[in-house]
Amino acid sequence: SIYFNDPKYPQQWHLNNRQSPGRDINVTGVWERNVTGRGVTVVVVDDGVEHTVQDIAPNYSPEGSYDLNSNDPDPMPHPDVENGNHHGTRCAGEIAAVPNNSFCAVGVAFGSRIAGIRVLDGPLTDSMEAVAFNKHYQINDIYSCSWGPDDDGKTVDGPHQLGKAALQHGVMAGRRGFGSIFVVASGNGGQHNDNCNYDGYANSIYTVTIGAVDEEGRMPFYAEECASMLAVTFSGGDKMLRSIVTTDWDLQKGTGCTEGHTGTSAAAPLAAGMIALMLQVRPCLTWRDVQHIIVFTATQYEDRHADWITNEAGFSHSHQHGFGLLNAWRLVNAAKVWTSVPYLASYVSPVIKENKAIPQSPRALEVRWNVSRTDLEMSGLKTLEHVAVTVSITHPRRGNLELKLFCPSGMMSLIGAPRSMDSDPSGFNDWTFSTVRCWGERAKGVYRLVVRDVGDESLQVGVLRQWRLTLYGSVWSPVDIRDRQRLLQNAMSGKYLHDSFTLPCPPGLSIPEEDGYTITPNTLKTLVLVGCFTVFWTVYYMLEVYLSQRSVASSSACRNGACRWPRRNRKAREEGTELESVPLCNRKDLHGGEVESTDPAASPGLLGPEHLEEGAWHLALNSKGALDCPPQQCPPELLQDQQEQIC
Amino acid sequence: LAEAGGPEAQWPGGLSWAVHLHSREGEQEEKTMERRADALAQAAGLVNTGRIGELRGHYLFVQPAGRKPAMEVEAARRQAEAVLASHADVHWHSEQRLLRRTKR
Numbered sequence: 070s071i072y073f074n075d076p077k078y079p080q081q082w083h084l085n086n087r088q089s090p091g092r093d094i095n096v097t098g099v100w101e102r103n104v105t106g107r108g109v110t111v112v113v114v115d116d117g118v119e120h121t122v123q124d125i126a127p128n129y130s131p132e133g134s135y136d137l138n139s140n141d142p143d144p145m146p147h148p149d150v151e152n153g154n155h156h157g158t159r160c161a162g163e164i165a166a167v168p169n170n171s172f173c174a175v176g177v178a179f180g181s182r183i184a185g186i187r188v189l190d191g192p193l194t195d196s197m198e199a200v201a202f203n204k205h206y207q208i209n210d211i212y213s214c215s216w217g218p219d220d221d222g223k224t225v226d227g228p229h230q231l232g233k234a235a236l237q238h239g240v241m242a243g244r245r246g247f248g249s250i251f252v253v254a255s256g257n258g259g260q261h262n263d264n265c266n267y268d269g270y271a272n273s274i275y276t277v278t279i280g281a282v283d284e285e286g287r288m289p290f291y292a293e294e295c296a297s298m299l300a301v302t303f304s305g306g307d308k309m310l311r312s313i314v315t316t317d318w319d320l321q322k323g324t325g326c327t328e329g330h331t332g333t334s335a336a337a338p339l340a341a342g343m344i345a346l347m348l349q350v351r352p353c354l355t356w357r358d359v360q361h362i363i364v365f366t367a368t369q370y371e372d373r374h375a376d377w378i379t380n381e382a383g384f385s386h387s388h389q390h391g392f393g394l395l396n397a398w399r400l401v402n403a404a405k406v407w408t409s410v411p412y413l414a415s416y417v418s419p420v421i422k423e424n425k426a427i428p429q430s431p432r433a434l435e436v437r438w439n440v441s442r443t444d445l446e447m448s449g450l451k452t453l454e455h456v457a458v459t460v461s462i463t464h465p466r467r468g469n470l471e472l473k474l475f476c477p478s479g480m481m482s483l484i485g486a487p488r489s490m491d492s493d494p495s496g497f498n499d500w501t502f503s504t505v506r507c508w509g510e511r512a513k514g515v516y517r518l519v520v521r522d523v524g525d526e527s528l529q530v531g532v533l534r535q536w537r538l539t540l541y542g543s544v545w546s547p548v549d550i551r552d553r554q555r556l557l558q559n560a561m562s563g564k565y566l567h568d569s570f571t572l573p574c575p576p577g578l579s580i581p582e583e584d585g586y587t588i589t590p591n592t593l594k595t596l597v598l599v600g601c602f603t604v605f606w607t608v609y610y611m612l613e614v615y616l617s618q619r620s621v622a623s624s625s626a627c628r629n630g631a632c633r634w635p636r637r638n639r640k641a642r643e644e645g646t647e648l649e650s651v652p653l654c655n656r657k658d659l660h661g662g663e664v665e666s667t668d669p670a671a672s673p674g675l676l677g678p679e680h681l682e683e684g685a686w687h688l689a690l691n692s693k694g695a696l697d698c699p700p701q702q703c704p705p706e707l708l709q710d711q712q713e714q715i716c
Numbered sequence: 717l718a719e720a721g722g723p724e725a726q727w728p729g730g731l732s733w734a735v736h737l738h739s740r741e742g743e744q745e746e747k748t749m750e751r752r753a754d755a756l757a758q759a760a761g762l763v764n765t766g767r768i769g770e771l772r773g774h775y776l777f778v779q780p781a782g783r784k785p786a787m788e789v790e791a792a793r794r795q796a797e798a799v800l801a802s803h804a805d806v807h808w809h810s811e812q813r814l815l816r817r818t819k820r
Contacts, residue, residue, distance in 0.1 A: 116819065156819045189819065194812040196734045196776050200769035216819045230810060231734055234771055242770070254820040334820040582770065 071097045075166075077174045077314045077326055082284060083303040083339065084175065092284055094302060094339060096177060096397035099346055102566050104401055106178025106345035108352065111164050112209040113338070114201050115157030115216065117146030118185025119318040122158065122325050124166040124173045125183060133184030133208040137197055144185035148320045154190055155318040159330045160215050161185060162316025163338040164345070173326035174314050177342025177397070180349070184209055189216060199231035202251070206243035207582050210348055211250040213341035215334035217270050220293070222261025222490035223468065225500060227269010236275040240356045245577025248356030250348075252341040254333035255280040255298050257291040264486040265295035272297040272503045274455040274541055277344070277360060280391060281336040283310050286370055291332060294388035296474075296482040296504040297455070299360060300367040302339045302395045305331025313339075343397045347404035350566070353574035357410050360454070364508050365557055366399035367392035381478040382452070382509025382550050388483060391505075399561060406560045408572065411543045414450035416440060416512070418538040427464065427531040430471075433521035438538050440477075442513055449544040450512050457503040457539040458484060458518060464531030467493040469524025476507035477514020487523045496531065501539075509550045512540050730779040731793055733762065733800060736808040737773045749773060752805055760799035761792055773807075 071085075078084070086093040110133050117136070120129035136144045146154035165183035166176035176183075188201045202212065218226035228236060236251060243249030253276045255265040265271035271278045278298045283289045283306025290307060305312030313335040317327035344359055354362070364384055369377055375387040386392050418438055427434050445451070458474055468491030474482045482504035520533055545553075737752060750767070753775040757764035762777035779792060793811070800809040 153819075189817060193815045193817055194732070195810070195815065196732070196768045196812055198815070199771060199774075203770040206770065216817050219816055219818050220820070224816075226816075229815070230808065231768060231771065231774065234774070235769060238770055257820050332820050337820075 071100055073168045073175050074171050075168060075173060075175050076171065077328070078168075080311075080314045080328065081174055082311055083313055084177065086284070089284065092286060092303070094177065094343065094395060094397045095399075096343070096346070098398050098563070099401045099566075102563070104346050104349055104566070105180025106165070106342065106349050107180035109178065109210050109345040109348045110182045110184055110208055111178065111211040111213055111341050111345050112184040112186055112205070113157045113161045113164070114186045114188060114212055114214045115160060116154045116189040117144045117157050117187040118161045118183070119146055119155075119158045119320065120144070120161075120183075120185065122162075122316055122319060123170060124316040124325065125158070125161055127167050127170075128165045128176075128179070128181065128183050130182040130184040130208070133182070133205045134186065135204050136187040137201055137204075138187050138189075138191035144187040146187065146318060146320065147190060149190070152321045152323075155320075155323055155327075156189075156215070156334065157185055157187070158318040159315050159327060160213060160334065160338040163313065163330070163335065164213065164342040166316045173316055176315075177339055178345035178349075181342070181345045195229040195231045198228060199235035202232065202235035202239050202249075203243065205582065206239055206249050207245065207580060209249070210244050211252060211341050211344055212239075213252050213338050214270070214276075215254045215332075215337045217253065217256060217268050220256045220258030220261065220263050222258050222263040222488050223493065225267045225467070225491075225493070225497070227273070233269075233273075236273060240275050242578075242580050245580065247353055247577055250341075250344055250356055250359055251276040252337050252344065253278055254337040255295055256293045257332050257334075259289070259291045259293050261490050262486070262488050263293050264483075264488065265293050266297055266484050266486070266502045267488070269501070271295065272501070274457070274503065275356070277340065277363065278391075279333065279337045279340040279395075280389075281333045282390065282394065283307070285310065286372060286394075288372075288374065288389045292389070294483075294486065295391075296388055296484050296506055297502075298388075298391040299363050299505060300340070300391040300393060300395050302336045302343075304333065304335040304339075305329070340395055343395055343400050346397060346401050350401055351404045351407060351572070351574065353409070353577065354404060354407065355409055357413060357454070358404075358407055361410050362400060362403045362407060363395065364392050364505070365554060366396060366403050367394060368396055368399070369393045378480065378506070380476075380480045380507060380510055382547065383554065384508055386506045386508075392508075398563070399557075402560045402563055402566055403557045405565050405570070406556060406572065411545060413454075413541060414445075414448040414543055416445055416448055416450055416538075416540040420535050420537050422535045423533045424535075425533050427462070427470070427520050427522050427533055429526050429530075430521050430523045433519050434533060435517055435519045436533065436536065437515055437517050439515045440513055440538070440540065445512055450540060450542045452545050452547060452550060453507045453510050453512050453540060453542040455503050455505055455541045456482075456507050456516075457501050457541070458536060459499055459501045459539065460485075460497050460518075460536045461499055461534040462520070462531055463496040463534060464522070465494050465529045466524055467491050467496055469522050469528070470497075470531065471521050471523050472502060473519040474502070474504055475517040475519070476510055477512075477516065478507065478510045480507050480510065482506045485520075509547070511547060512542050730781070731762075731789065731796070732776060732778045732812040733760075733796060734768060734810050734812055735775050735777055735800060735806055736771075737775065737805050738807045739773050746772070750775075753777075756800075756803060756805055759803070760796040762796055776812075 134144045161183045164176050165181050166174045168175040168179045186201050218224045239249035253270045255278050280298045280301040281292050281304035282301045313330040314328045315330045317323045319325040369385040375389040377385050377387045379385045468488040471487045472485030474484050484502035753764045757777045765776045768774040
């Protein structure tokens with residue numbers, strides 16, 4: 070029953086696929102129930118957002134936006150030589166393009182507000198990233214980040230100290246304490262055998278890592294396998310397959326609409342939009358609740374090339390597709406009935422010193438660590454979420470290394486995939502790998518780390534120096550997990566997705582934002598210039614008045630005690646050729662009689678301008694010639710009235 | 717005016733350090749910490765541009781504006797590093813470098 074007059078909506082197959090039913094995000098039923106992302110703000114952290122485009126302007130949130138490259142509040146993208154600064158605008162359109170405006174496309178969460186943080190169009194430092202991740206974090210609910218370190222198959226990088234601190238601070242204090250939701254694209258390094266576990270943003274426990282599938286449900290050529298990927302959604306594939314239709318910028322060669330948005334860049338904003346729908350129906354979902362709901366509701370689907378394995382908790386995960394396809398209907402219905410997961414419990418092992426040689430394949434080095442009931446007693450940790458391993462390894466060619474982690478259940482995660490293009494000789498220095506494949510499994514038991522060298526025997530042997538195991542999870546038991554799965558299954562009919570059913574939500578914390586620099590330098594400069602200008606003219610005018618008065622006072626008429634102030638020329642006053650100033654004087658008739666003011670409030674003897682009617686103003690000061698002339702020599706037009714000001 | 721831009725107005729091409737100060741017991745006021753940061757920056761020959769985003773206790777110090785020859789810049793870097801590395805108030809510090817980030 071959903072109809073939009075947006076001309077490109079029929080081509081937005083990812084929203085409603087008529088050619089291949091089921092190969093879309095299943096969102097139309099959600100829209101029919103008036104869930105559109107209302108009340109939620111999503112911010113695109115990218116190269117800018119052209120918020121003046123027709124499809125974005127009505128949903129644009131200036132309060133959540135900023136430009137960190139130019140240091141001003143407006144994240145408009147700047148035209149560039151490569152015509153490349155359209156990226157953020159395209160991502161924004163996927164999320165919140167306005168429907169039914171007869172223009173271009175429709176966003177997944179078209180009722181939400183969309184903001185932009187421009188940070189990629191210029192030099193980027195750790196501190197700038199940290200500012201971006203927490204910018205307006207009480208206004209912005211979801212941060213969509215379709216970028217990361219190079220996907221060249223040889224980079225190992227992620228957020229540095231400040232970026233990590235900002236991500237952690239965001240999930241602790243953002244969104245009134247429920248936690249900012251950070252959505253990241255898993256990466257486009259598939260052709261280089263890249264793996265998102267070498268990307269610290271993608272394998273962070275604080276981020277929702279999203280990969281891509283094409284319209285045929287297959288892993289695109291650019292997609293990366295990854296043990297820490299949560300889920301996938303649709304994007305473009307090879308040349309024969311359709312890409313994502315969304316808003317474009319209209320600067321340079323842009324037209325305001327594109328049919329060519331692709332990559333994992335296009336997938337992450339769709340996930341962000343679906344999360345916005347979730348937050349509309351249940352605003353108090355925490356950052357961990359969102360991850361849990363994705364794990365519980367993502368759907369495994371037929372793909373012979375994917376290594377789907379069902380873990381001990383009943384969740385199926387593949388390195389190619391995470392826990393499967395995101396499904397908006399399932400996500401929103403699950404969110405509607407979701408009660409918060411218990412506090413985050415964690416266990417950190419001691420640093421385990423090994424200093425053991427890493428043998429050539431097929432042999433492997435296996436090290437173990439037993440996590441006992443006693444180890445977990447203090448935290449209460451029972452079932453797992455993320456499992457992380459921090460390693461230090463020396464090796465002459467880093468890409469030859471393969472690392473596998475086995476949870477107590479036997480579930481295997483390829484956390485460090487070999488990369489043929491990575492010839493770095495510095496090994497791993499406290500690099501953290503992670504996996505989500507053991508989600509929901511029991512935490513207690515023996516964890517095995519298996520490391521081997523898949524490269525050339527002629528190289529010097531590598532050494533596992535030390536490693537450390539970190540478990541994240543909750544006090545939920547396996548029974549609790551199964552109960553929750555049943556609860557969600559019961560909700561999938563949609564019977565709870567109406568306004569008369571709402572679980573109570575706590576109000577959240579009131580966390581003030583740091584606003585120390587609300588005045589930007591440009592504004593400050595403008596104010597200073599205006600101030601200087603004002604001061605200059607004030608001084609000038611005061612000097613002019615003072616000098617004019619002195620000049621009159623020094624004339625013979627004034628020395629005799631009667632200054633003649635000729636009547637003002639009204640025409641000249643209106644034309645602005647005369648200054649308006651009225652001295653505080655008695656009015657005195659030319660014949661010498663004092664004229665009392667009829668205003669009882671007027672102080673005796675002194676009348677200020679406020680006590681004079683406009684027409685009764687007898688101007689004191691005009692041209693120099695009038696001041697200098699005694700009455701009998703003044704031009705007649707200056708002596709029109711019989712009443713004069715006598716100072 | 718450039719200094720008043722805060723940590724958002726970064727990277728005019730000069731040196732900059734992120735510094736995390738130890739928080740003192742009972743120290744609640746942001747202003748007190750800000751003053752300590754100012755004093756520390758001055759001691760290191762730098763200018764405190766303010767707190768980094770929402771990270772309490774984290775400040776960005778930059779080199780004072782103005783073109784300097786390379787040798788002077790290097791000397792300033794060494795001085796700043798020496799001060800920050802040894803100062804009792806500094807929990808952690810790091811010179812800011814450019815990051816490579818790619819759209820996906």
